[in-house]
Amino acid sequence: MSTSQPATPAPAVHAALEALGADPPQVHEGAPHGVWAAAQDCLEFLAEVLVPGMRTLETGCGASTVVFAASECRHTAVFLEVHEGEAVQRWCAQHDIDTTVVDFRAGSSSQVLPALAPGDLDVVMVDGCHGFPFPQLDWYYAAANLVDGGILVVDDTQLPAPYELRRYLEADPRWSRVRVGSQWVAFRRVGSGSLDEEWTSQQFFQPTALRVKALERKARAAVGRLRRRIGG
């Protein structure tokens, strides 16, 4: 799979994107237009990279779910309220988009994802609960299933917890950044398999505050050695 050449979405996906703008599905209570949709450039990016038959998973539900369904992916959406999935299914039926291969899973991702065995995934989108550590939790359980070269989208990186996840992934050479959007970011996975590991395998991730503390410790130790030498 390559995202270097932006692909033109299939006509059905293009039509779905237009319909989402003109007549948004009523998914999230309190959302100004009925849905807290991912930004247009994020939906367009999904439309670019998705290919029929891809195995995909997102946390959250709404406009992005429509794009996955219209792109004919074997998709799983994990989201909080049953009615969100029902609203997307109704909207898709009204717009001739097949959702029979979409697995709608209502429930907190903290409960649903650990019990889910999605198998290999080509694309994962993290856009569920945005409180710490949910983006990290969603990434840990879902992105572990991404194949080598698979795509990870993290939405709402203007918020603290998604931003922290972005910062970690940018430091990790096993995630190659492929697109920075308006308030989202996409990475290509380099490698595959479980994300279980100790901090010692993550030496690339050294927040500045910790680096400064390590330097201070080294400086204090050096001064101590010098004092002992002078004193002795």
Ligand SMILES: C[S@@+](CC[C@H](N)C(=O)[O-])C[C@H]1O[C@@H](n2cnc3c(N)ncnc32)[C@H](O)[C@@H]1O
């Ligand atoms: C910003 S909306 C997702 C928008 C969607 N990507 C779109 O393009 O329309 C956030 C979603 O997170 C889901 N959510 C909130 N808390 C969650 C949790 N603990 N587990 C799973 N999903 C959760 C909500 O159900 C909601 O669908």
